[in-house]
Amino acid sequence: xxxxxxxGLQSGLLFLLLCSSIKAQExxxxxxxxxxxxxIVVSVKVNDKGPYRLLFDTGAPVTLISSKxxxxxxxxxxxxxxxxxxxxxxxxxxxxxxxxLKTQNNSVIVMDHPTIKVMSKFFGPIEGIIGFSTYSRxxxxxxxxxxxxxxxxxxxxxxxxxxxMMDRMMGNSKNRETxxxxxxxxxxxxxxxxxxxxxxxxxxxxxxxxIAKAGLKKGDRILSLNNxxxxxxxxxxxxxxxxxxxxQSKLQILRNNEIKILVVIPxxxx
Amino acid sequence: MxxxxxxxxxxxxxxxxxxxxxxxxxxxxxxxxxxxxxxxHLVVRAKINxxxPFNFILDTGAPVTFFAAExxxxxxxxxxxxxxxxLDKFLLEGGLLSEKMRVKLETPFQLVGMNGMAxxxxxxxxxxxxxxxxxxxxxxxxxxxxxxxxxxxFKPKAPLGVSGKNSGSGLDALGSFMKTIGAxxxxxxxxxxxxxxxxxxxxxxxxxxxxxxxxxxxxxGYKVNIQKGDLIxxxxxxxxxxxxxxxxMYRSVPEGKKIQLEILRKxxxxxxxxxxxxxx
Numbered sequence: 001x002x003x004x005x006x007x008g009l010q011s012g013l014l015f016l017l018l019c020s021s022i023k024a025q026e027x028x029x030x031x032x033x034x035x036x037x038x039x040i041v042v043s044v045k046v047n048d049k050g051p052y053r054l055l056f057d058t059g060a061p062v063t064l065i066s067s068k069x070x071x072x073x074x075x076x077x078x079x080x081x082x083x084x085x086x087x088x089x090x091x092x093x094x095x096x097x098x099x100x101l102k103t104q105n106n107s108v109i110v111m112d113h114p115t116i117k118v119m120s121k122f123f124g125p126i127e128g129i130i131g132f133s134t135y136s137r138x139x140x141x142x143x144x145x146x147x148x149x150x151x152x153x154x155x156x157x158x159x160x161x162x163x164x165m166m167d168r169m170m171g172n173s174k175n176r177e178t179x180x181x182x183x184x185x186x187x188x189x190x191x192x193x194x195x196x197x198x199x200x201x202x203x204x205x206x207x208x209x210x211i212a213k214a215g216l217k218k219g220d221r222i223l224s225l226n227n228x229x230x231x232x233x234x235x236x237x238x239x240x241x242x243x244x245x246x247x248q249s250k251l252q253i254l255r256n257n258e259i260k261i262l263v264v265i266p267x268x269x270x
Numbered sequence: 271m272x273x274x275x276x277x278x279x280x281x282x283x284x285x286x287x288x289x290x291x292x293x294x295x296x297x298x299x300x301x302x303x304x305x306x307x308x309x310x311h312l313v314v315r316a317k318i319n320x321x322x323p324f325n326f327i328l329d330t331g332a333p334v335t336f337f338a339a340e341x342x343x344x345x346x347x348x349x350x351x352x353x354x355x356x357l358d359k360f361l362l363e364g365g366l367l368s369e370k371m372r373v374k375l376e377t378p379f380q381l382v383g384m385n386g387m388a389x390x391x392x393x394x395x396x397x398x399x400x401x402x403x404x405x406x407x408x409x410x411x412x413x414x415x416x417x418x419x420x421x422x423x424f425k426p427k428a429p430l431g432v433s434g435k436n437s438g439s440g441l442d443a444l445g446s447f448m449k450t451i452g453a454x455x456x457x458x459x460x461x462x463x464x465x466x467x468x469x470x471x472x473x474x475x476x477x478x479x480x481x482x483x484x485x486x487x488x489x490x491g492y493k494v495n496i497q498k499g500d501l502i503x504x505x506x507x508x509x510x511x512x513x514x515x516x517x518x519m520y521r522s523v524p525e526g527k528k529i530q531l532e533i534l535r536k537x538x539x540x541x542x543x544x545x546x547x548x549x550x
Contacts, residue, residue, distance in 0.1 A: 037429045038401070038429035039400070058331070129283060132312075144403070144404035144406075161309065164308060176464060177463040178466050179466065181466070184550075186549070198320075206470065209486050227302075229363055242415050267472045269469075269513075
């Protein structure tokens, strides 16, 4: 009988795991306050302390908390060396709750941002900023009319922006990026230096290729690929690098002053 | 080090406590392409009066939309005494058009700092702020390449001014400070990516070893006479196990380098050398 017992225990565990993962996937609605300046303020608990008012700022690469919050919430603070704006440094917050959204292991910067200080004078205490390092881990929808943001986890792992930027500033970053087409399409473009118009000229189409079958012709002008403007070769290669082989892509082309949409499935290959 | 680090943090937080708005646009739910920069900013592109595209940071921390002074000047735009300029057409990539849109024609110091060192990997030309954002429901997933904007039946209240330019907190000076560091250290990054075209070799992804299904006329593969039915064994001396694998190897070949392919054809092993193509 021990095997049945074990089986029961295991499936029980599995059930529990399943429940917790389903729960974690549920979208969470977080109400916000709009300041008279149009800034979004959310209510945030740090290590169960608070709530504090933080800005929700899509333009901020990192989440910031004030030194006051860092002290109250016992966020470890390596504070050596010269500091700017009362900045302590990078720290990790175990538990960060934005409204009823619970997040763990948030990398933050402890810093008293001067603009926030000014804003606090007008709108009451604001103790930091929710930035990319936190919000990028969620698919989120901002609705100003409802004054709410709905969050659902997306399993995205943000880079360590601070390290990446320091590397970049110190010139340690790697070679330039390569944009490589995904799949095989079968056409070539050019952009003359004198050409300042939208799009690129199609200068050849390989017979029998997927793009020939989709109807592209030499002399057409490609305006966009999957909604991405193709005004330069970089644009086209970027758009193609974001497309997926063997899945539909949408080309917007200009032929005889008429805009047409072509649907093409890039072939597998290199 | 700490000073420099904190200086860029202060600069990179595109947060501006400025003022007032007004704009008109009419649009349906729409998919807007965006990129995440190396500096972790969300960037969308826009054409202004049919010129551009220009790169804008999507910024809930900006009360209004900013368009940098320099590109503004190149378009012949003129601002009033308060720095406002009415744009006839502001077209976001993906197709969201705003007409007669009011923007601040000035360069926020954050952009000066960022562009000074080209830290984002892209030249930034402005910020899209509350005045345009608030009229839409905006769905963002940074693991995807498109965000979804849906026009709301909602007139956002005009944001009030807190103070004048950039709050006088000393941050303004940091922008030019960063620019200066950029100039001295010569760390301005090359923004142009390398472009890698296709070899024109169409492959059955389910075959093992990978089998060539077709070769496009005049492609690099065609020029070295790769044929239907050829089996691809090695790429630059590495064994090829899958198409994903092969694609990754092809993408990571340094620019200007040729490619060695080992091919099996009718019990014969052939070594071929190819140059990456210019077409897709």
